[in-house]
Amino acid sequence: MKKTKENLISQLREKGLKVTPQRLAIVDALVENRYEHPGATLIFNEARKKAKRVSLSTVYATLKEFCENGLIRQLEFDRMENRYDVDLSDHVNLICNRCGKIFDYSIPASLEPRDIARKSGFVVTDTRLEFHGYCRDCLKRPD
Amino acid sequence: MKKTKENLISQLREKGLKVTPQRLAIVDALVENRYEHPGATLIFNEARKKAKRVSLSTVYATLKEFCENGLIRQLEFDRMENRYDVDLSDHVNLICNRCGKIFDYSIPASLEPRDIARKSGFVVTDTRLEFHGYCRDCLKRPD
DNA sequence: TTTTCATTTCGGAATCATTCCAGTTTGGGA
DNA sequence: TCCCAAACTGGAATGATTCCGAAATGAAAA
Numbered sequence: 001m002k003k004t005k006e007n008l009i010s011q012l013r014e015k016g017l018k019v020t021p022q023r024l025a026i027v028d029a030l031v032e033n034r035y036e037h038p039g040a041t042l043i044f045n046e047a048r049k050k051a052k053r054v055s056l057s058t059v060y061a062t063l064k065e066f067c068e069n070g071l072i073r074q075l076e077f078d079r080m081e082n083r084y085d086v087d088l089s090d091h092v093n094l095i096c097n098r099c100g101k102i103f104d105y106s107i108p109a110s111l112e113p114r115d116i117a118r119k120s121g122f123v124v125t126d127t128r129l130e131f132h133g134y135c136r137d138c139l140k141r142p143d
Numbered sequence: 144m145k146k147t148k149e150n151l152i153s154q155l156r157e158k159g160l161k162v163t164p165q166r167l168a169i170v171d172a173l174v175e176n177r178y179e180h181p182g183a184t185l186i187f188n189e190a191r192k193k194a195k196r197v198s199l200s201t202v203y204a205t206l207k208e209f210c211e212n213g214l215i216r217q218l219e220f221d222r223m224e225n226r227y228d229v230d231l232s233d234h235v236n237l238i239c240n241r242c243g244k245i246f247d248y249s250i251p252a253s254l255e256p257r258d259i260a261r262k263s264g265f266v267v268t269d270t271r272l273e274f275h276g277y278c279r280d281c282l283k284r285p286d
Numbered sequence: 287t288t289t290t291c292a293t294t295t296c297g298g299a300a301t302c303a304t305t306c307c308a309g310t311t312t313g314g315g316a
Numbered sequence: 317t318c319c320c321a322a323a324c325t326g327g328a329a330t331g332a333t334t335c336c337g338a339a340a341t342g343a344a345a346a
Binding site for chain 2: 092096099121134137138139
C-alpha cells in the first residue's frame with residue numbers, strides 16, 4: 001500500500017485531472033516528505049524548487065483537489081497549519097506537545113494510552129476521538 | 144459528574160482565579176449551552192446579555208485560562224471556530240458533515256463505525272484519532 | 287473601610303492560515 | 317494546430333485568534 005509518485009500521478013489521470021508541472025512538483029513534495037506530514041507552506045517551498053512557477057494559491061487549491069479526490073488526507077489542527085498525509089490506511093496520529101512532530105501508529109489492537117506508551121514510547125496526555133459523518137436528522141433530509 | 148455553574152465557580156476560587164462579572168457570564172454561557180459545544184463567538188454573544196461589558200478578547204483569554212486550569216476542554220477544528228466542552232469525561236465527538244452539530248457519544252464498548260451507527264443513528268464517514276502527548280525524544284530532553 | 291497591586295479587562299491593531307477573485311495561461315482532446 | 321475547460325497567478329479579503337499598552341477592579345492586607 002506504499003504510495004509512490006507514479007501511483008499518485010496515475011490516480012490523477014484516472015480522475016480526469018490534468019497533469020501540470022505544478023501538480024508534479026506538489027506530488028513530489030508530498031511523497032518525499034511523507035513522514036513529516038507536511039503542511040501547505042512546506043509543500044509550497046519544496047514545490048518551488050522543482051517547478052519554476054508555483055503560487056501558494058495553487059498549492060492550496062491543489063491540496064484541496066487531491067483531498068476531494070481521495071489521493072491524500074487532510075489532518076486538521078488548531079494553532080498549527082493543516083497537514084497532509086499520503087498514507088490513507090487506518091492509523092492513529094501521535095502528536096508531540098513539545099516538538100509538534102506527528103508520528104504514525106499503525107492500527108492498534110488496543111487504543112489504551114498505556115499500551116501505546118509501552119509499544120511506541122509515546123506518552124499520551126490527551127486523546128481526541130472524532131468521528132465525522134451524518135447525523136440522524138441530516139440523513140432524513142434530502143439534498 | 145454533571146458540571147454545574149457553582150461547580151465551575153468554586154473551581155475558579157480553588158485555582159486562585161478571580162471571580163469577575165465577565166467570568167460569571169462566560170461560565171453561564173458555557174453551562175447553559177453545553178450541548179451545543181459553543182464556540183467563542185456564541186459564548187461572547189451570550190455573555191454579553193448577562194454582563195454589561197465583555198469584550199471578545201476577554202472571552203478568548205478566559206476560555207484559554209479555563210482550559211489551562213482544566214475547567215473545560217477545547218475541541219479544535221479546521222474551517223470552524225474552536226468549540227468548548229464542559230464535559231471532561233471520556234467521550235467521542237460525532238460531528239455532522241452537513242449541519243456541523245456535534246454530538247456526544249459516551250465512551251463506547253466498541254469504536255467500530257458500524258456499531259456507532261447502529262446505536263446512535265450517526266453514519267460515520269471519516270474517523271480522526273489523535274493522541275497528543277510527548278514523543279520519545281522530547282521525553283529525554285530536559286525542559 | 288481603605289489601600290494596594292497583581293490580575294483582569296478593553297479595544298484596536300496585528301497575525302496567520304486559508305479562500306476568493308478576476309484575469310491569464312495551458313494541458314490535452316478534437 | 318486549434319480550442320476551451322481546467323489550472324494557475326498574485327493580490328486582496330476573510331475570519332479566527334493573539335498581542336499590546338493602558339485602564340479598571342477583585343480581594344487580600346492594613
